[in-house]
Structure formats: structure tokens, C-alpha cells
Amino acid sequence: MRKAGKVLVVDDYEPSLRGLGQLLEHAHYIVLTATNGRDALEIVKRERPDLVLLDVLMPGLSGVDVCAELKRNADTRLTPVVLISGEQDRQTRLAGLDAGADDFLNKPADPEELHTRVRSLMRIKRLTDDLESAESLFLTLGRIIEARDPCTEGHCERLAEYATTLGKHLNLDQADLDALYRGAFLHDVGKIAIPDRVLLKKGRLTRKEYELMKRHSAIGDDLCRTVQSFEAVRPIVRHHHERVDGRGYPDELAGDRIPLLAQIVSIVDVFDALTTDRPYRKALPTATAYRMMRDDARGGWCQEDLVAVFIDLHRSRELERARVAV
Ligand SMILES: [Fe+2]
Ligand SMILES: [Fe+2]
Numbered sequence: 633m634r635k636a637g638k639v640l641v642v643d644d645y646e647p648s649l650r651g652l653g654q655l656l657e658h659a660h661y662i663v664l665t666a667t668n669g670r671d672a673l674e675i676v677k678r679e680r681p682d683l684v685l686l687d688v689l690m691p692g693l694s695g696v697d698v699c700a701e702l703k704r705n706a707d708t709r710l711t712p713v714v715l716i717s718g719e720q721d722r723q724t725r726l727a728g729l730d731a732g733a734d735d736f737l738n739k740p741a742d743p744e745e746l747h748t749r750v751r752s753l754m755r756i757k758r759l760t761d762d763l764e765s766a767e768s769l770f771l772t773l774g775r776i777i778e779a780r781d782p783c784t785e786g787h788c789e790r791l792a793e794y795a796t797t798l799g800k801h802l803n804l805d806q807a808d809l810d811a812l813y814r815g816a817f818l819h820d821v822g823k824i825a826i827p828d829r830v831l832l833k834k835g836r837l838t839r840k841e842y843e844l845m846k847r848h849s850a851i852g853d854d855l856c857r858t859v860q861s862f863e864a865v866r867p868i869v870r871h872h873h874e875r876v877d878g879r880g881y882p883d884e885l886a887g888d889r890i891p892l893l894a895q896i897v898s899i900v901d902v903f904d905a906l907t908t909d910r911p912y913r914k915a916l917p918t919a920t921a922y923r924m925m926r927d928d929a930r931g932g933w934c935q936e937d938l939v940a941v942f943i944d945l946h947r948s949r950e951l952e953r954a955r956v957a958v
Contacts, residue, residue: 682757872897
């Protein structure tokens, strides 16, 4: 019979650990156990359970501490956590909620209640797993597109780093930073539909070829439409070639009508293109790239002050790196 999922039970009191474990094994779950917080964190890292049941009162790391740690870590924050505490323990529940706990159970656990909670959290976990695999599929797609063009190796990763650094500097919230990260990988996803003879052409594109190439941003937006969690990324994918003077594509948006996140990706995209080798020229020195970007911004490409912020930030980070290297 197919196992119903993997549950980690954490309790310093062996009899209740055994009791909970048996109840869950009966319901065909794979049960892992730990008797303290440290071991629990290790096991989560190694075994990737679908759900963690945590006793609150444990010597050393408490259940609330372990929960907070799991929710802080990007790799484990989607793993549901149920805290098990004494009844009416309001303070603990508040602390647990604060730490990101997904649910609570009273001690001693009522078997029926335990099964219902575990079942419903497992269902949610499966949904988030599906969403995550859809998401990683798309991020992989971004890398595949990059791999078609040997000149752009590492482009997505660099873009993600530049864009989120600039976003943090502009005090954007976490949702926007997430969108920037994904947008960096996905901005050119529509190039999947552009034939190699155009995408990889060494010489100048003909007018017709250029028109074809320009379709990649709208096509990319269309591809992302199927994944709900990409809603925030779509404006980046669609508008990363717009210009503030309204002469960009696909929608000829002007000025503030271009979404800020799209402008950020546009700036870091151009910077990375200028400072890496291309089929038709070698990478340009950073100072030359800065100058060209400033000139282009003045000519109507994008907000001049945003380019200035990026250049300042990049320059200070370069200095930082140089200092570290010394
Ligand atoms: Fe593009
Ligand atoms: Fe790009």
C-alpha cells in the first residue's frame, strides 16, 4: 500500500512520542522521530518530511524555536508545522503563531483530531509541492533558454543577484523581491518560440527578424499566464523592453506606466549584456557600460535616477569586492 506521506514527530517524552508515532503509523504514514530540537532540525534537512509535529516544551530548543527556525529557512518554510501544547496555553499559542506555526494540537492529542489535522495539512503540502514543481520547471526553462545561447551563460543568476540587490536598496517588500528573482530567470522565457537562425544569428537582424525577436516578451507573458504563482512576474516578462519615451515594446508604455520591477530588470539586463562577451564584440569595461547606460537613459530608454542608483550601488559593491579581494 502506498504510504500517505512522511511525518516527523518531535517530543522529549518517550511515551508520548511512541503514542503519536503509533497512531500515525496506523494511518500508513512514514514516521520519523526526534527527542530534541537540534536533532529535529537535522532530520528535517536530511529527510524532508511532509509535516512536522512539535512538542512545545522541550529542554534546549523549544518547539517554538524549532518552528521559527524552519520557517526562517527558505528550504523548509513550506513544510507545515503543528505545535503540540497544553490546553488553554494562550501565551504559547501566540508565540507559536508568531513563529509561523500552521496549526496546534492539545496535549494529550485526540486521535481523531490528530488524523483530521494531519490529513488536511498533507493535502495543502501536496498542493504547494505541485506549485513548487511548476515553478522550478519554469526556472529551469529560463536556464534552458540561456543555454541555447552560449554567450549568456550565468546571465539569469547574475540578473537575479543584481535585480534583488537593487530592489532591497529601494526598500521593496519581500513579495516584490521574490518577483524580481523569478523575473530575472523568466524575463526571456518567450525566446523558446524564437527560431535559432534568428536567436543565434551573428550578424545584424533584418527588419523582419527583429520584428520576430520582439515577440518574445508578449509570448513569455502568455506562457506565464498558466501558473498562478507567476502573476507578479508577468509584468516583468511582458514589459522588460519598454522605454520611458514610449518607443519600446510590446505595448509602447511610457513613463510611470512601465512597472517599476520591469524597469529594474531592464536596467540590470542591459548592464549584464554590455559587460559580457557577445558574438559581435568583447565585454565592455564597467566604466564604459556605466556611461552608455547614462547616455541611453538621457535618450529616453529608462528613468535616469534609477540608472544612477544602480550605477552607484554597483560601483560601491565593486569597491567592496575589491577591498575583500585585497
Ligand atoms: Fe528580452
Ligand atoms: Fe536578458
